[in-house]
Amino acid sequence: MNHPTESPLQPILAPGSIAVVGASRDAGKRGNMAIRYLQQNRFQGRIYPIHPKESEVLGLTCYPTVKSLPEAPDLALICTAAHTLPGLIRQCGERGIRGAVVLATGFSETGEAGQALEEEMVAAARAMGLRIIGPNTSGMFTTHCGANLVGFRDLRSGPIGLLSQSGNMALSLVTEAGQHPSLGFSTYVGVGNEADVQFHEYLDYFAADPYTRVIVGYVEGLKQGRRFLQSAARISREKPLVIYMSGRTAVGQQSARSHTGALSGSYALAKGVMRQAGVLLVERADEILPVANTLAATRGQLPLRGKRVAILADGGGHATIAADALHQLGLSIPRLGETTRNRLRELLPPSAAVNNPVDVAGGTDNHPQLFADCAEVLLADSDIDILLIVGLFGGYGLRFSESLSNDELQCARRLAPLPDRFDKPVLLQSLYRPLQPEPLRYLENTSIPLFSSIDEAARCLAAIADYDQARTRLADHEQSERAELSASVSDRIGEVLQSGRRCLYEYEALDALAAYGATVVPPQVIRDEQEFDEIVPSAAESRYVMKLVSRDILHKTDAGGVKLNLVPDDFVPAYREILANARRYRPDAAIEGVLLAPMAEPGVEVIIGVTRDRQYGPVMMFGLGGVFVEVLQDVVFRALPLSRADALEMLDGIRGSKVLDGVRGGAAVDRQALVSLMLAVSDLCVNHPEIVELDLNPVLARPMDYCVLDARILLNPQQEAA
Known part of the structure; x- marks a missing residue:
């Protein structure tokens, strides 16, 4: 052995x-x-x-x-x-x-x-x-x-390694696999309580196992989530890791301390950090094995050149359904080049559609081998990366004439070597697959995955592209560099903790960000109303914002501790009103003073936050910010440290990402500036594990820069480095 x-x-x-x-x-x-x-x-x-x-x-x-x-x-x-x-x-x-x-x-x-x-x-x-x-x-x-x-x-031997936190779920998958000749397993482990051997250690075994090509996991919770992510990121470069997570609708951690804390603990967080580690999350239990089998069958055709798909169909309805499904999953269906279209016209009747999707329009009814001819033409096109065949193939002998069965079998034999010959994945959907006609039985154990459903085929095709993209992203992450530790920030955190405080004042938080390369506008700290006399001459042309500084009041707006659009004549009355509001809100609050800063130019409000998740360690949140962040919850998460590729993907990952590109004639925000801020936050929080929560909300993203309007950093002296 x-x-x-x-x-x-x-x-x-x-x-x-x-x-x-x-x-x-x-x-x-x-x-x-x-x-x-x-x-x-x-x-x-x-x-x-x-x-x-x-x-x-x-x-x-x-x-x-x-x-x-x-x-x-x-x-x-x-x-x-x-x-x-x-x-x-x-x-x-x-x-x-x-x-x-x-x-x-x-x-x-x-x-x-x-x-x-x-x-x-x-x-x-x-x-x-x-x-x-x-x-x-x-x-x-x-x-x-x-x-x-x-x-x-x-049990049937095969390339899928299986880990499960549910014995019944494992039984379901093994039973399902028994219905398909191409599905089989290398090793299965019911991890149980994980009292000793942990989930991530089994991943390392499968990574080394020559009998395993794809790893599948059923997960309800992870005891050592960060170690899991580290193993997954290492393993996913070589072998696909397909995970189904249950408990996705459970109420997450609730925290009144910050927006980031309140929004963490959700499935969105797990989904984000898993994706970052190269994990392919499936959201339907009946997709676990199809996705795993597809990745096992097509692994030899990676890396892809792109996400451009050709659709070959024997009916307009199937062609349209496939095109819709692939487009919704973010795949490209490009118009075919003139050379390819001319070659297809030579093969197919005049009524055939040869743009993409390709509809043979009855050309295969009496000559099923035309599928192989057309497949060769499409795969030879340098602008096509993947081929999806949909429709009736395999069932022509059943639908039209038994005499066509041998022709279909010969076609299947011609199709089988094409993925390796052209180094491009080929997937085939047939409505006759449940009947298992001989041509489809022949293809079962080849590198062409088979499907009964067009939607399932499309999702599995998307999984190939997602995995290929993940491998590239992981390579980029490996090359990312972190900033060196800032001694000044360490000293400041030490002083704050020694004083008994568990949060940085906003001006201290901004100083910490600046130490790691973030661009911030340092506010003036006013501890006595007499100090306003010194800044009035320079403030005549500006409007200002004034904010409370208190170790005991984190949500300043709720306490009436923020005043906007102030001119110099407003400073002293606003200062007095803020202090009075704070004392009413919390009579025992320790009040340091107020911050005074120029009002910022408008921009798109976003939030950048960090929290330390109990499973995955420090994670960053990004989304549309302001007062509606907890209502809209249009946020994405990634584990720290963050790479540039991670940050860019986060900007694209929110539902409202198009807002960043400008709406109603507005200019697009400076995405690279936001990425630089996110990387600075990542370095700050990784280098200083005492930071347990960070909230920058809102940050104004603008065409040429950004402006941090509010910064909050919470500390825990007992926090260990991730």
Whole structure:
């Protein structure tokens, strides 16, 4: 066997020998079923049943204890109750067993007592140098060596590695795969409670596994989300990672401290950071395997030259549906060049449409091999990157005449090598796929993915383009540079924390941004109304904004702590009114003074924020800002540190991105200036982990620059670096 060697989990997930602790003669017990399935799947290694009273189980010699085994197996499957696990794990470790699959429930998922038992078990494992899969797991299987420790029937070997936090979801996917000859799995792991081995560690195993071409995961939550993102970003450069996340409509974290905190914790956050790491998120459970299978089949045709798709159809309706679906997914359907159109005219009847989509207009009714002829012409076009065939192919022998079946089969044989010959993906949708006619059966195990639905084909085609784009983006991220640590900012944060404050004043926040290259207009700090006398002469031609400075009042507008469009004669009355409003709003508030700054030129209001998510660590939010940010919630998220490519993608990622390009004759904002600000914020927050939340809301994005109108930074002295 050609086992992977890079991952320390290899002897556990592709074991050469297995001990079954809790073996049984009772056919209904897991300790009996496990051995049966190992035998039925022709497990290539040695099986050691362990039971204190039995001498033989299913024809195999049974041993009374782990200690009595004649050798140290690679893996132990433990089928006994939860309370036995700490002791059994110690015994396995003492015997030299390196891994254990723990099926039992009754651990952390049940409460404090179970949590304590789980911690005792893990402590024993770590003392012994043993790794645990589970507990509370459905098991695992690895098809190429026959290690079926989950009990699924009729497993088919294939290129998909599967991780799941739900045993029933895994069963659904394995059952679904059984209905399609081209779908199969390399290794499956039910991760269970992840008391020891974490989700990201399994990703590293699959990355090294030569039997796995695509990794699929069902995720409900991640204990170490940041480590997951790091592994995913590394792995996605080489292998596609397809994830379905459940719990997408759950109410996210709620925080009254800042807009960013209030909007984080949502599926939008997870979606953003997953995309950044190269993960392909599918939002329908029935798309998981089609997307995975498509990526496995077409991986050899990457990288793409672009996102330009040719559609080849045998009917106008199918052609139009495909064009609509692809356009909505952001793919291009370019008009074909004159040379290509002329070649198609030579092949097809005069009524055929040869622009793109190409409609053969009955030309294939008696000559199905014209599909292959047209496919060759389209793939030879340098302005086409992907070919999608839609309609009736494969069913001409059923629909028109059985005599056409052989012609279709010959066409299928001609189509099969085209993706490799032209180094371009080819996808085929046929309404006859559920009937599995011979031409489509022939194509099932080729590099041409098959579909019954045009919409499904379009989404899978988009997944190819998304994955290809992700690989390029990840390469750009790898080359990004971070700013060096600013000693002045560190000193200021230290002084603030030492004083007992947990937030920077706005002028301090602006100074911190400036230290990392952001362009800011430093306001004047006024602590006494007499100070206004010194600035009146220079303020005669301007209008000003005045804002409260208080460690205890973060939302200044709510407290009546902001005054706009002030002229010098307004300064003292406005100052007094702001202080009076603040004392009414919160009588015990410590008031530092006010900030005075010129009113800014108008622009598009956006928000840039950072929060530290409990799963993914520091993340940045970008969206349309101002007072409506929490109403519209048109925001996107990415994990820090941010690359330039990440920032540009965030600008395009909001629903209102066209607002940045100017509306009703207005000028477009300076996107590069916004990107520079976002990178400065990223460097600031990564270099200073004490910053737990940052809000710049609003930032005025303008044609030549930007202006930060409000800056808020919250601190936590206990925060660790990400």
